[in-house]
Amino acid sequence: MLYTVDGLVLQAKNYGENDKLVTILTADGKQTLIAKGVRSMKSKYKNITEPFVYANFELNQKGSAIAWIKGGSSIEIFYNLREDVGKLFLATYVCDVANELSGERVECKDMLRLTLNTLYAIMNDLRPLSQIKAVFEMRAAAISGYCPNLDYCEECENENAELTYFDITNGALICSECLNRRGQIVKKNLSLAYDDIRERNVLIPLTPASRSAIRFSIGAPAEKIFSFSLSEAEDLKTFSKACEEYLLYHLGHGFDSLDLYHSIL
Ligand SMILES: [Zn+2]
Numbered sequence: 001m002l003y004t005v006d007g008l009v010l011q012a013k014n015y016g017e018n019d020k021l022v023t024i025l026t027a028d029g030k031q032t033l034i035a036k037g038v039r040s041m042k043s044k045y046k047n048i049t050e051p052f053v054y055a056n057f058e059l060n061q062k063g064s065a066i067a068w069i070k071g072g073s074s075i076e077i078f079y080n081l082r083e084d085v086g087k088l089f090l091a092t093y094v095c096d097v098a099n100e101l102s103g104e105r106v107e108c109k110d111m112l113r114l115t116l117n118t119l120y121a122i123m124n125d126l127r128p129l130s131q132i133k134a135v136f137e138m139r140a141a142a143i144s145g146y147c148p149n150l151d152y153c154e155e156c157e158n159e160n161a162e163l164t165y166f167d168i169t170n171g172a173l174i175c176s177e178c179l180n181r182r183g184q185i186v187k188k189n190l191s192l193a194y195d196d197i198r199e200r201n202v203l204i205p206l207t208p209a210s211r212s213a214i215r216f217s218i219g220a221p222a223e224k225i226f227s228f229s230l231s232e233a234e235d236l237k238t239f240s241k242a243c244e245e246y247l248l249y250h251l252g253h254g255f256d257s258l259d260l261y262h263s264i265l
Helices: 085-101 109-123 129-143 176-189 191-200 208-219 233-251 256-264
Strands: 002-015 019-026 029-035 054-060 067-076 149-153 164-167 172-175 203-206
Touching: 002 029, 002 067, 002 085, 002 109, 019 085, 019 109, 085 109, 085 129, 085 233, 085 256, 109 129, 129 208, 129 233, 149 164, 149 208, 164 176, 164 208, 172 176, 203 208, 203 233, 208 233
Parallel strands: 029 067, 149 172
Antiparallel strands: 002 019, 002 054, 019 029, 054 067, 164 172, 164 203
């Protein structure tokens, strides 16, 4: 069967003597393709099998076997991502996360759009890289079903508490008053549980602006997610830390590409 599909190359691995296995993200899910002979000089579709290339792929597939690339044309190659090592590592991490959070034959329209918009934002310096990264992490987590609720304190339901903490473990907000109360009660009644709670729940203190930034990243329309600024360095730092910790906590592991990004930025 011959067909075409629009997809973003998330990963390309050498396979056999001259071939590559290419993982693409499409609106209908993740798909692994074989690019035969693509590592030879003569290959005419070499340019569309590189990471970060968004292309229209012409595919051939027999039954349920792996589809192979017959040809295609690029829609956007995000060329500039390869010119700056910080951008390159961040773009690789973004694709690694998208790869992990996408499935085969499941709708991935939102994840595809988010990933493309994020690569575009990185390439064009729409915002500081740490902000783009954090927005992507929080939105990717929310799309994948790990949506935190930071609208009000999980215990007293106060929406306007000054000092709040992001309860990473439970994807919730807790105000400083409730946290103190919880600590005191537990401390008074059962000293063992105090340590238990502190160790079990990962809590990050939030500034009001970083809390708003997280809420915006979750709820804003897809085309507007990067359209805000954090003027204070402390707010951006807190926002970045909270989003990364939250995503990694729920995925349960880190990424080599993220370590590389942090090794230089
Ligand atoms: Zn409270």
